[in-house]
Amino acid sequence: VSAERFDDLFASHYPAVAAYALRRAPRADAEEVVAETFLVAWRRLDEVPWDAKPWLLGVARRVLANQRRSARRRGALQQRVESERSPEPSRPRPIREALGRLRPADRELLLLVAWDGLSVREAAVALGCSHTAAKVRLHRARRRLHDELTRLERDEQLPEPRLEGTT
């Protein structure tokens, strides 16, 4: 029964979990996140709710966060050395730049809804907060994203500063 249930879970939710990871991490890291997420689901199958997708994405989110923490610790120095050598990175698209200016919690909630297709209730399960809290936070995050994007666009439209006396 356990193997059958896991088969159903895996077949039904692998695409969503893999897409979640690929949207946030390079392929090799994403594959690790997916494998770890389903391993957790297999070990804790008794705890997986019948509506499993938000639960699985919640696990994937935590696995990804742990992976990033380890990578940061491991590679902080290496990254600094490489960034000193590498040329200036190209500027991201305005929507990504605006997204990058949000608090991580707001960004994740927006992405769970906009990219992963979760309802607010499902996103609340994935984030481990109440439905009401998720609703309020989503409203706030949407407004912040909008404000950041507007600010970026306004900054781009500002004329280049001119030196006095020039024509």
Place this chain on the structure above:
Amino acid sequence: MRTDETLALLERDNPVADGDLPEPDDELRRRILAVPRPPRRHGRRKTALRLAAAGAATVAVVSAGVLAFLPGEEASAVARASAALEGSILHTVVVTRTGSSTGTTETWQQLSAPYDSREVGGRELAQNDGYPEMYDARTNTLYVVAPGTKLPPPGRPTSEPARLLRVMRNMLSSGEAREEGAATVDGRRAVRLVAGNASLLVDAETYDPLEWSIVSDDGVRQTSRFRTYEVLPATAANLALLSLRAQHPGAKIEPGITVEGFSGPKDRE
């Protein structure tokens, strides 16, 4: 720019669109299943038993979830409903209602490889060894894939009733499902099983599913009522029900279906 336009902009920037979702990795599934699971934890059962002590009404609710896991006890409604979902060829007539729209589809779905299926709804469609086929009754033509098209074999049943079956199994095996009263569906006595925002009505005697219903966050209820639900043995006559060629032997065969992304002979290997 309005806030909802900003969100639409973000949705369009999705790096993995819904049409490009990765396929399940069977090798990973096998590797995980080879890992031994830790012994079963009894936290949920203990909680359930504590709840049962709170009152007689609670006992009835909790027992449905707990008895399914206790050997030697009489099978619960949840366990019986789970057993009713086993078989070889699933034959269903499902009436689906979402808001004010309604549709009826009759489906035959093989529940083991090669997972052939045939459905008659607005159109008559089939999956034959993983290859899509379509029958046009007006011209008595059977459309099949273009010669040389190679598709990966399906790893599981693909029809909508098969998806419903998976969802219902998930609900029943999660330990969350509980019995919640009785109802009548098309004149049949039914037991109501609920978990979260979903409910399943099963026949009170056979435990076959009668109606699956789920309410979305925005309050829209989607209901799938099983006018017919039967599991057929894999006899030659029943296997013929899966095949458009067997059902329409005089049809003209037209290799007209192209499947995007799959064309080379190597794709199937």
